[in-house]
Amino acid sequence: MKFIHCADAHLDSPFLGLKQMDAQIGAQLYQAPFTAFEKMIERAISDDVAFVLISGDTFDSQNQSLKVQWFLKNQFERLQKAQIQVYLIFGNHDYINDTTTHVNYPENVHVFGPSVQTYRFISQEGYKIDINGFSYDQRHIPTSRTSEYPKPAPDAKLTIGMLHGGLYGNGANDYAPFTLEALQQQGYDYWALGHIHHHQILSQRPLIIYPGNLQGRQADESGAKGFYEVNYDFDELKPTFMPVAPFQWQTLTVESPEPLNINAVVAHLQDMLIAFPRHTNFLLSIVLKANSVAKEVQEALINEQLLSILQDQLGNTMANQIIYPVSVRLMAEADMNLPEIDTKFWQANVDQVFNLKNLREVLGNLTSERFITQEFIHEDRLNELRKNAELKILNNIQEEDAD
Ligand SMILES: [Mn+2]
Incomplete structure (x- = not known):
């Protein structure tokens, strides 16, 4: 028997903060979480899994859009035809509120409510499998909920807990x-x-697993993204x-x-791109690391011509594969060649x-718009502003030196 465990699909993510992205690539990227979800469904069907566990944040927003609900309904119906069950909890992004759920999901979909509850699945072989979980009904749940999960039932062959949450840190x-x-x-x-x-995988016995998201949403969500398929021979669980x-x-990093x-x-x-794998598309955050950077490159960094050039130059190098730069910056530790006194002053005040x-x-009343807050009130934007300021200062100093 097999089952699938996925989470954090974040369907309908707006992919904020991507400047001057090619419109066609942008459209493909927007579609990517949907495509990833469909691939997961195809895998569930082709591998004839018993059920799919979906551990929260399937929607990017608590306004669970009709578009995404309809998409899910269609995907769940594909699973229903293959007699595959779905166990679904909602997380902090798609928490249940009064306006949630307008579309009826098919009968193979089992949605957990805000209190911990148990669904029992009976395998083809007649084994009883209990699945426990709960959905968020608010954005934040500051207290631990683990004590509310029931002890395993004596007649259950396998007991699973679904939980959208974070480790105490x-x-x-x-x-x-x-x-x-x-x-x-x-x-x-x-x-x-x-x-x-x-x-x-946080623990092997028992298995405690974060599957990660199906599609990374931003530069710090790098690396391969997908789900776990778990093989269960009624003795051991093997996740892949x-x-x-x-x-x-x-x-x-260009050194x-x-x-x-x-x-x-x-x-x-x-x-560097010659050595890249070919099985997926890449969005590159490029970091330049060098003892010195030519002045025209510094200027092109500030006015973002460098990003345009690299997008033109690298965007079309490979057939059937997109390798596309989304940002380029100097490494933070890069020697800015500032006079020592200036550096000290800068660091003390930055x-x-x-x-x-x-x-x-600075943004004032504009911050009442949620999308503006999301886009601008962000450490990334601060870093960009700081870097640009450093470059402008550096350029002025060099110009003064030249005079
Ligand atoms: Mn979450």
């Missing part, structure tokens, strides 16, 4: 926090987690990671001993100038 955790020990001591065989977008993301985010000019940047990148509070103040 250093800071606050508003997402149904749990400790590894609590999950391990529950007596379950498999914990189907969701919420963290990086796939990882299955990558399905049409696009993979990847950071590429050069010589001053980096435009020819060197392009040549280094083209060399945090007082470039912080989220100031950014919010």
Whole structure:
């Protein structure tokens, strides 16, 4: 018997913050989470799995759009035809509210409510499998919910817990926090987690697994994305990671001993791309690391011509594969060649100038728009602003030196 465990599909993600992206590639990227989900469904059918566990954040937004609901209904109907069950919890992104659920899902879909509940699945062989879980009914769940999960039933062959949440760590955790020990001591065989977008096996016995998202949404969600297919021979559980993301985010660092000019940047990148795998598309965050960077490259970084050039140059190198730069920046530690006194002054003051509070103040009333807050009140934007300011200062200093 097999089952699939996925999470964090984030269907209908707007993919914010991608500047000057080619419209066609942008459209494919928007479609990518849907494509990844369809690939997962195809795999479920071709491998004849017994059921699919979906551990939250299937929708990107708590306004579960009709478009996504209809898409899911169609996908779930494909599973229904193949007699595959679906167990679905909602997470902090798609938490249940009064306006949720307008589309009726087929009968093979079992949705968990806000209290922990149990669905029992009977395998073809007659084994009883219990699946426990709950859905978010609010954005934040600051208290642990693990104590609400029932002990395994004596007649159950296999017990699974579904949980959208985060490990207790250093800071606050508003997402149904749990400790590894609590999950391990529950007596379950498999914990189907969701919420963290990086796939990882937290524990082997019992298996406690984050499948990660089906498609990375931004540069820091790099690497392969997909789901786990779990083989169960009624003795042991064997999980296998299955990558399905049409696009993979990847950071590429261009290192050069010589001053980096435009020819060197392009040549280094083209060399690196030769070794790239061909099975998926790549969105590149390019980082330039060199002792010095030619002035025209610095200027092209500021006015973003460099990104345009690299998109033109690298975007069409491979047939049937997209390798597309989405950002290019200097490495933070890059030697800016600032006079020492200036560097000290800059570092002492930079945090007082470039912080989220100031950014919010600059944007004023605009921050009442949620999409503006999401797009601009962000560490990434602060870093960009800071880098651009550093480059402008650097350029002015060099011009002064030249005078
Ligand atoms: Mn989440």
